[in-house]
Amino acid sequence: MAPYESDDSARAEEADDRFAGRHKAARYVVPVAVVGVAAATIGLVPALADSGDPDLPKVTAQQLIEKIAESDVQQLSGTVKISTDLGLPDLGGLESGLLSGAAGEHGGSSADPQSKLLELASGTHTLRVAADGPDRAKVSLLDDAAEYSVIHNGKDVWGYDSKSNEVFHSTSGESGQTGEGKAPHDVPATPKDFADEVLKSVDDTTSVTVDGTAHVAGRDAYKLVIKPRQSGTTVGAISIAVDAKTGLPLKFTLTPASGGAAVVDAGFTRVDFSRPSASTFAFTPPKGAKVTEGDDLKGGESKGDGRKDFEKALPKGHEDSADGLGGSKTVGEGWNTIVVLDTGGEGLPPGASGSTGNGDVDGFLNSLGDHVKGKFGSGTVFSTRLVNALITDDGKVYAGAVTKAALVKAADAAQ
Structure with missing residues (x-):
């Protein structure tokens, strides 16, 4: 039909x-x-x-x-x-x-x-x-x-x-x-x-x-x-x-x-x-x-739970949250929207570009990571078939259902 x-x-x-x-x-x-x-x-x-x-x-x-x-x-x-x-x-x-x-x-x-x-x-x-x-x-x-x-x-x-x-x-x-x-x-x-x-x-x-x-x-x-x-x-x-x-x-x-x-x-x-x-x-x-x-x-959860902070930082419904890892904002529009987080200059997690001492973790990170450079400096893009995330060496995170090139472009535009 x-x-x-x-x-x-x-x-x-x-x-x-x-x-x-x-x-x-x-x-x-x-x-x-x-x-x-x-x-x-x-x-x-x-x-x-x-x-x-x-x-x-x-x-x-x-x-x-x-x-x-x-x-x-x-x-x-x-x-x-x-x-x-x-x-x-x-x-x-x-x-x-x-x-x-x-x-x-x-x-x-x-x-x-x-x-x-x-x-x-x-x-x-x-x-x-x-x-x-x-x-x-x-x-x-x-x-x-x-x-x-x-x-x-x-x-x-x-x-x-x-x-x-x-x-x-x-x-x-x-x-x-x-x-x-x-x-x-x-x-x-x-x-x-x-x-x-x-x-x-x-x-x-x-x-x-x-x-x-x-x-x-x-x-x-x-x-x-x-x-x-x-x-x-x-x-x-x-x-x-x-x-x-x-x-x-x-x-x-x-x-x-x-x-x-x-x-x-x-x-x-x-x-x-x-x-x-x-x-x-x-x-x-x-x-x-x-x-x-x-x-x-209740009251027994870790106040430093990074996963929960990240969830709080993502926009939900009609609101932008200022909570989480240094707050968040979005750039772009529609399907090209990118969520931007600031980890406070911490950059990549320990071992993301080296060794954690845990072979499983190292293998996972290395298999996903792709080192990139631009006006923003340098960083690593972690990719899946749908969601990609760029973590810059100075602690910025750019994530969205967009291509690697789109993430690098957004990081460059933020300079």
């Missing part, structure tokens, strides 16, 4: 009218959202598609965006496949140590969602999801011999790791609000989570078209395609399969400008819109399980 496209000028005007009031930061939210997704490195593999394209009434891109915005699915259950391809090298087991360290920051509980869900950073995984309104949601990460679940039931949020028989418990106010089909801590878990972030920022730096139809998880769907109009970004295109009946995004695919496999590919393999059983969201700690309460961790 040939693609059909809405009129660009009409689409831009309609999109501005609909989104400008709610999303003042449209100039940079899409790239920052992409950075956030890649930082969490949570992607979903393609949903199993039936053969043949369904014959559906034609719609414009604007109509399809509105259909997504108006979608009000309150109940669902289904299965999602998860995979990530950032082009990172084999860490030789280093990632396990990093995950263990992250768990240690939160009281040593392997069931804490904030550290456990980092396992989605690589490899292929299966998620089982369920939701019943805004106060009941469950996301289960299935392994060969174990299962990890996050359950939101009313005010309670539970995390359970069957492998270690550990439980983490907090209230929604402590652990972060959960919503329809979404895990705590704002971790994207379904195609809708990803689509919501991207659609916040439809503006004149973006081309939006409808590219035919598809079958996804047994459902008829339209294919919405979002492409940067700008050069210099590492994002090639984003495709969202939208359920023709409910408007729910069923599949989300982000492909890099360099081509090849998708970096983020989100899709249901099975979905059911009937109400899940109430027992789906019931949880009682198993006998003998170690239970960690969220209250026990």
